[in-house]
Amino acid sequence: EAQVTQNPRYLITVTGKKLTVTCSQNMNHEYMSWYRQDPGLGLRQIYYSMNVEVTDKGDVPEGYKVSRKEKRNFPLILESPSPNQTSLYFCASTSQGLTHGYTFGSGTRLTVV
């Protein structure tokens, strides 16, 4: 089944403790992206990657890192999480050229206390 797999689904952590949210897709998509969703603010793009070893900042990249060492994986790294990073995170992928819609992962609900 074609899908984007995110892990974990839920995570509660403490301020400053480094964490990684994994994202993997099995559709051979070139383009992958991370979004956060906050009430009243909609989906905001954190980082995106157009292909292996090519990443770029979205609209809200502060406090996040990403890497794209393999085509299928695009992990989101929070080096020192803070409470303002409490949010619902989505990973998404699509084929090159963005002429097809995104396939989204199931989401990761992160709480930083």
Add this chain to the structure above:
Amino acid sequence: ILNVEQSPQSLHVQEGDSTNFTCSFPSSNFYALHWYRWETAKSPEALFVMTLNGDEKKKGRISATLNTKEGYSYLYIKGSQPEDSATYLCALGDDKVIFGPGTSLSVIP
């Protein structure tokens, strides 16, 4: 930052009514426009991707049109059903993909 707007913010309709929403965007540098349907507690699902001025797409009772010269797209739902209740998002961009705030639709049985 590219600004994508959607209206109305929310909509309540009776079962069987037809309805439509609007997505507005800057008409310059257009590349592609996406429509998504997002049900509560699920992930957004792609409905349509449109790239050309005048594009029209249809999936069952849902259809969409695109006017890139004036910077808007309409999404139409014919004969709304309770299962159509969801938030409908449009997204625009090429490298960066920017989502609008969405239109929340509630269909009352």
